[in-house]
Amino acid sequence: MSMEEKIRSILEKHVYDGPGYVDIIVYVKPEQRESKLVLEGDDLVFHTVEPDVAGRPNADLVRYLAQLLNIPTSRVEVVYGTRDTTKRVRIYEVDRDTVIEALVKVLASSEESS
Template identity: 35%
Template sequence: MADWLQAEKDGGCTLTLHIQPGAKKSEVVGVHGDALKIRLAAPPVDGRANAALIEYLADRLGLPRSALELKSGQSSRRKRVAVSAAPADVEQRLGTV
């Protein structure tokens, strides 16, 4: 399992992410230390980047937004997101760059 992905006891997982807001387009770019790096087209203003992150991850994972929760890093580039999906599915959908 990837360093940026942690399995949870409830069958879900937690993602450790490094976010780069204000990019030209939203995309997964690879690994940044022990985190998955994601570029977001949204600016880091008034929580717009956080909302865009949840929207992007939900679309990429094929899940409703309610299946994702920003656990930490609301005002930081380093974020932890809880996902109500199997770790293997998440790794398969996000791990390929």
């Protein structure tokens, strides 16, 4: 199994389709050296430089995903876990395959550089 196939199979457990949206389950770690998405075991983890204060990690996650998918931040929101480390992020007007492909691309490049 290639690295991309392995990443895709892990993402299948974290990315869900809904009517007009896609949800992603992601674990957030604040106060890291850089903002990036990584896989830690079978978990999708967002490392953010932001401290765990006043929703700043959530805002950084929303900006990151919007930029990754080249969509406005208004189409990305944290719908569950705003005060927890595990988040459900909803992305509107995008299909599941597009989200998974974008995540595979960024995660494969971060795996290669580590």
